[in-house]
Amino acid sequence: MNNRNFAVAPSETKEQCSCCSSCHEVPEHIYQEQPEEISSSRAVYIIANMCCPVEEALIRKKLSGITEITEMKFNLMKRMLTIDHELTDTTCIEEALHSINMAPQPVSQSNESVSVFSVAGMCCPAEEGLIKTKLLPMTGVTGLEFNLMKRTMKVRHSPAALPEISKALHSLNMGAELINDNNEETNDLKAPETQWGKIAAAGILAVFSEIFELMHDWGSTPLGFDINNWSPWGVNVISYLPMILAVIAIILGGFSTYKKGWIAVKNMRLNINALMSVAVTGAAIIGQYPEAAMVMVLFNLSEVIEAKALDRARNAIKNLMALAPETITVLQEDGTWAEVDIREVAIGANVRVKPGERIGLDGVITDGHSAVNQAPITGESIPVEKSAGDTVFAGTINESGSFRFQVTAGATDSAIARIIHAVEEAQGSRAPIQRFIDIFAKYYTPAVFIAAFLIAVIPPILMGHEWIPSIYTALVILVIGCPCALVISTPVTIVSGLAAATKAGILIKGGIFLEQGRKLEWLALDKTGTITNGKPKQTDFVLTGSLDRTKAVSMAASIAGRSDHPVSRAIADNAKENNITLTDVRDFKAIPGRGVSGIINEQKWYLGNKNLIKEILKCPPELEEKIITLEKRGKTIVAFFNNAEVQVLFAVEDTVKNTSAQAISMLKKAGVKTLMLTGDNEHAAKAIAEQVGVDSFRSGLLPEDKLNVIKELGKSGKVGMVGDGINDAPALAKADIGFAMAAAGTDTAIETADVALMDDDLRKIPHFIKLSKASFGILVQNITFALGIKAVFFTLTLMGAATMWMAVLADVGASMLVIANGLRAMHK
Template sequence: MVKDVNKHCHCDSHDNHQKQKNNHNHNLHDHNHSHDHTEVKEHQHGDDCCSSKPQSLTELSESKTIDGFQLTQIRIMQMDCPVEENIIRKKLGEMKAVKELHFNLIQRVLTVTHRPDALDSILAVIRQLDFEPEIYNKNDKSPQSVEHKKQYWLLILASLAAILAEITHFMKFPWWVQLILALIAVAACGIKTYKKGWISIRNFDLNINALMSIAVTGALILGQWPEAAMVMVLFNIAELIEAKSLDRARNAISSLMNLTPNTTMVQQQDGSWQETEVSSVKINDIIKIKPGERIGLDGIITHGQTTINQAPITGESLPIDKSKGDQIFAGTINETGLFEYSVTSLANDSTIARIIHAVEEAQANRAPIQRFVDRFSRIYTPTVLLIALIIAILPPMLHFGTWSEWIYKALIMLVIACPCALVISTPITIVSGLTLAARRGILVKGGVYLELGRQLKYLALDKTGTITHGKPIQTNQVIYGELDPNQGFTLAASLANNSNHPISQAVAKAASDLTLYTVEQFEEVVGKGIKGVVQGQIYYLGNLRLTNEIISCDEAIKKQVEQFENQGKTVILLNNGQQILGLFAIADTIKDSSQEAINELHQLGVKTVMLTGDNASTAQAIAKEVGIDEARGNQLPQDKYDVIVKYSRQGTTGMVGDGINDAPALAAARIGFAMGSLGTDTAIETADVALMDDDLRKIPEFIRLSKRTHNVIIQNISFALGIKLVFLVLTFIGMGTMWMAVFADVGASLLVVANGLRLLKN
């Protein structure tokens, strides 16, 4: 049986989510926060399938083979609504060669996992359903809208015929004149509706086309010719408007790709410059950018300096100065200088391309409220159909009216029975929220996280790079014993130079003018420091905890350490396993935005806790300055993990960080935030929410966006159900007409689409 990732999703509980997130292989020495978002063949009880994704973000359009099965993305431009999804799912689900199906209605993309020899058969089946499938090209910048111009003249003809039918009915023309005009109107614009409706009925799935076909045919049989004609015309006009409205949501995402130019100036082998298609540029090509131009590809500046506006990606308003050796990104704007840069990634693998693909794919990661609406809609339509059948048969059998009167009411009920407005009420809003977040430099990896944001009660933060700039400098050094001060400093710097930790880099940078020793058998001691062998002697460089494990620290040195820590500085000690050789104090500066961000979080009702491997005194000093509720120092990876688990029992908990000590805690948190993810492949691929710059204020902004998105979803569900309910009541009391039913169905759809798109204007 084909696995349908949209249907079989039982992941509403926190426990399931927690189990899924904790199922990673989190070795404490591994700093990769890697959530597994790939599809699996079977779901064990309690697994979280809502985080499943059909493919890697960087391989969206290419067919790819997994365990002997091929994964192909197919764009179906006529697939607008769950009714089309149901028909395709039923037909492809019968094929033994098809393993998995994943539908993205907003982007009109079907992802199929199938046997390699079955693609032609799959496309043929889709064509039999009167759809036009094409292999999805992720590099296509063209608008994702269906061509409607060919339909216009037929719709105009149908409208004129329907209006004339109404006029002739009002002026008491012969019945056959009204009938002919009505048939002309229905034939001109309704053939496609009837064709889709027949396919639906043949596949035992009564979608809106089938319901409308039955209702219009019933009205014609009952002699309601002008009304039948006008209902079909209004339905087609409304469908056209709805399709155009949905195109706005689709193009809101794809328009991000238009931030990059189509061409750029590339240096040729003879030194000349030639305008070249961005898609044809290769890695290591040299590109020249003039002031005011948009950058087409990611790269490294090789000549010149300038100021870059990175707002299209990061949302940050202030331009950034760039010079030789600095990284630049596609979609950003060169404001001042002329410069040249070397290309580091192809057009389809640029940072902006990965962001777009991540937003598109995030739609698969459905929010709980969206899954609830989908389940409810599957109950809603059969229920209304049953009521319509009862209305058509029972009252006239009990002599409460004529058969034609109650059959007419039942036909109205058929039109109202379609749940399109209800089903699209949530995804259209989620897509708008995801797109708005991406525009502001917040990459949210699914509707589930966008909804969870409003529920955040606790937020744990790493210190270095999150609250502070993450660029500490060495402020003090003390060399003990008979060791030459220069030699002691060189030993420490030699060890530190082998580590990427900001504290180690501060020591190494301070010794940039010294000739360093060769270090052998270098090793990171997680949460404590580093060690290595220099000229046959082992040396340790780390915090007081590491030092106490190796050698006894006398009181005089402890007092010096305490003195520096009370100043908010981090202290590391150098020892050779026999005696302490030196002390190095490092200070990091707090970001200007950190205090404001913490204040905003508190206003939103979020309690903050800082978890750092730094000493307790430094942690308390920084927490007090910034306004953090709780600070915990000397935190090992397991300690951070335990804190997250503790708070998770009390409410939705998030974790911000990206260091070697953060991986288990990030995995345990309900939402894992990665700071400063611009240009970082791993963060874009694996974080639940990736902040494209290092501004902590984006987290309260994300929470506010989550609240607004949820409010709009509730409004849309209320609109969709409320309008239907009103017209159901009107039908029961005899005041409803088929005209009203059409407005109730398609009008509700237009309303929820317009309301969902309203988020994009914020």
């Protein structure tokens, strides 16, 4: 099961219903009538042996039987489980965890702090790994969260541990500074300025060291001067000049490398800085001074180039924030308009937007009409017509007319801000191949050290070879063995893929889902609101009982009006259009998968599907015949009745989205089989299924039925589920990838889905699969390049045909190649 959680807020559950079998149902213990206010508590546990989704799934299954649990949140990196519940005592939770050998360690939230550090020197997974090695074993540290894009880190810890944490970070010499604590907002940290002057000076000195070394070997200058006999003051200058220049170059350009390498070794972790430090020092010891200097200069230059290239991938997401203007025009209390910083604008403020302006905050239009370019949010290429009552989003562009809108979200909570935050957080969810590379590199570097050591000592001791050539070969092995290209190959590709998806209006919540997309074999799709528009209209009204038409419609619409379900809304809206007066309803209740009930004039009435009719009273043959006749026309039938007889049959029909059939066709071409899931009757489901061309469909499903279908499909391969992000929660949670129709960035969709389609366009899913395949292809290419180049140079080195500076150039070339190739994912 995936690391995500779905919950239904009390305010949402009270007015929801299941007035027909086409509802978006959830299990009864989650989705039922709730009191107006719920007192919820939270328990947080550290579970030491919870390290992968297998344990998470086991815990979810065990705790699902405790109905008072309203929400579970898992953080596998921190091995932390957060549970929201309505229990008076958490003993049953702890006993359940103990029964599956998951010993929980309660964490007192009041005694836990979250401190945010800026880490200027943290630019790749190598530094991240070093910090983990240093901090995780410390007493009081309960978890770490890294954001390589912002170069920041969150540390969860006991308050007393903060001084020791700061001291430990200072010892790593990465420029770590405490920004704040308690999860306050942080500003982006700029990377330290590149010291181009030192690099250039070191490079010039290294070149001259090489020149003087060659002159010494030749014995004369190009003009014929015998330089080896030039000994002013009785000292043979040419013998020492290459060494002097090289040492200065190494100190000038390699001081930070030596410092980082020493810190890594001191913390029992071997990284690229340790490799280079040993290689350069060894080369100098055996007298290869010019080469040692050149290796250090090239390595530092490659580090700078790599950092700049990685920043390009990071900035692809970060630059989205620049889409929103810094100021907007806000209506003042005295009736005038003034330019105000967006960070100072309160929710509810009235804002004016002129043609051509960028919209600064999320809001709802109160006056005016225009076409708005929503490409930064949804990826739509065509501007969307907007008028009073429509929603607008920060970062979008007002194309033509002017309008006013009322602010609904602050600058830090706008749709685009939430998207950026979600993508930043997604980097922490590593794809399987990325986790494999991280583990591989962890053992690979020590293996290179061991191999180099054996190459240096075995030939001289056992085979009688000379020591200097053997040591030199070992040093070349150290340089070419650098895992930098291999480690960089995955994050740059994943970040580029996430950036490309975001620009297309697809919000992917982690590298793991980007990689799994290419493996999808089945895609299950909810019908209402996913394949169809989710805004059905009442088409038929059949009076079957003793009530007169007006009274029957009034009572049915009164119950329907208590629900937000599309079918109920269709009945309520039709009554409103016909100016039908509504009546009071008491004890409104939802009956999952069947309908709703309520008391009107001290009598209980029901509004629901055929299954509910059969449960409450006998369905006469002539009534069933009428229902079947309407259903064969593809309509959804809802009956209004009491314990005695059915009074009215309502027929409601939904319309298919214009893009649904095209999306299904694109999925078939991508090799993905499609299955439509609905609680609707078979006739209505068949009509929609034939219209859009899905491979198969299942009708008359309850929430648990949808969940069982996903389980069944999962046995034969990877399965995705498309729904609204909340009401289809059980099936979405069970699927390998849950796709939410995000309605241009609603909070719940962004927070709960694995993948959110920002404009509710199903055609985005084939694009997501294409992007997944392309990103994986680039990952495989990068890994092949990185390992292939190393294999070639390992062979050349063992043959005696490679030098240290050639090895550095090969390593730099491999790194540049995988970075440039990884950045291609941004243009897919």
